[in-house]
Amino acid sequence: MHPADFVFPAAGVKLPPGGLVLQTSDAAQRELESLLEFYLASGLDCFLEEDAVDRFALSAELARAQAEARTSAPARPAAHSAPIQSGGPAQQSRPQAPASPTREPSAANAPISGGAFADAVVPDTEAIHAARDAARTAQTLDELKSCLQAFNGCNLRLTAKNLVFADGNPNARVMIIGEAPGRDEDLQGKPFVGRSGQLLDKMLGAVGLDRSSVYIANVVPWRPPGNRTPTPQETEICRPFIARQIELAAPDVLVFLGAASAKTLLDVQDGIRRMRGRWMTYDCNGRKIPSLATYHPAYLLRSPIEKRLSWRDFLSLRQKLSEDANS
Template identity: 65%
Template sequence: MDQANRELEALLDFYLASGIDCLLETDPVDRFAETARRAERRAGEQMFRPSDRQVQGPGPAAAQSPLSRMPGADRPLPQTAPHSISSNPAAQPQGGEASGGGASAVLPNASVVESARDAAGNASTLEELRACLEGFDGCNLRLTAKNLVFADGNPQARVMFVGEAPGRDEDLQGKPFVGRSGQLLDRMLNAIGLDRSGAYIANVVPWRPPGNRTPTPQETEICKPFIMRQIELVKPDILVFLGSASAKTLLGTQEGIRKLRGRWMNFSTGNAEIACVATYHPAYLLRSSLEKRQSWQDFLSIKQKLAEKRTN
């Protein structure tokens, strides 16, 4: 019975760490499919709508139109508008998009991911990469986030920490790990003789998902080229994944954090091999204090690895 309770508690902790703190609907809803259906309905209405010369006002023909009797046909539909992610036309995503409230939402597809790769690859400095992200409109999270959360700390640092996505406090301040979990991370850094001047901190996804929900696989895939390029430009000696989400995304593994943590691996940028390790996310440790001992062991291992790199 104790084992079952522990497993249930671990599952609830996982949901909370993923941003799932309430149940809104019993069944999943594909919002992108809804947007596509509304766009198709609107195109159909325009196809069968009589011209101004044929109908001067709301007559019997319009009242009897089958499309006018469809559920939701009286609601306004999104208008389509062109967009670009940069001044380079070749870098513009080819996916369809829908507009809401004057902002443009993009349907995530392979061409948008390819556009993200092209845009990230063209950045030769961190400043250019940040400017590229600020002008990038291929990820819909930008429509609901208040600020781009690019990075914090020292770009010249020898150790880089990567989390999954910013939360509410990070979104408000535009810096990663500044809320309660960030304060815990600062204390953990201090315990091994580091602070933010000796570390560089970023997230896989630089915009806060609405309600702190978990980023979708499509959102993560679109943002992945930017964090990959960020790692290449920082060139840290050591890369630390905070939580399983960032580790799974960047290492391409499906192993959970309990199997990944504390195990030194190599991360390849294509041009260099970087020593990397995963540990528990500070937000998870705030709810599972029993795991802090293991995280302390991980941070001691990071301290030792930094010392070894320094002597080499």
């Protein structure tokens, strides 16, 4: 059901026993539509259980149970004490303490088997090194995609439905890089196919480009749960793969959508307002690639007044491509 099909009661209006009021003000209806859109953007697109499940507690319980299983040893029978042969009367009359019975492992302490987080890993430096080693082995983009599909060092793969590797033309002169996929991208396995992607297509079309003339990817190829921001550890683990992807695609120009992707790959700390519209350089193993940062389409959907600045950025991109073609 579309959010527009719902009607929300105005503030202060009591609900009848039957549920929501069916007719109310337009402002209240827009309020509900915004709330439902927020839930969808946060990944809450269906109800799986009546009660909330604390996944953090489950993963902590899993780690604790696995640690106990590794360190526990078979219980040894209690040794029988030898009779006391000497000592004072107090020692001879002291009763022997009964041997403690062997405690059977309870269901609560039993190792947890299976489950969505059974293959979870610790996102430490070892995972980062494993990502670097795996990315180096790829000699083509297809091999790199296979490496990512087989890579188990990033826990985002456990909650994502699909790997979102790339879309467009890998031989294009322009490579566009975002931060991470969203709900629609996760469902289809392609980057920028939701509302942000539709706006990006219009922005590209305005300067004579389309998906056949650009190559699109993300720094993080798996959707974070609820469209949350990827953690620094998750970004750092995925960074070797996007760096190798840039190297194999060998574009003439890089376009970063949003500050996150630009900061990750350009090692800068400026905000997007200071970075956008300014040509920078990405060092790809000694090859200097001109790079341009601009606003993310998702931000432009929330702040349409900033589209004028993104339009200037894309005009600058078109001019750069034209200059390089004529040189």
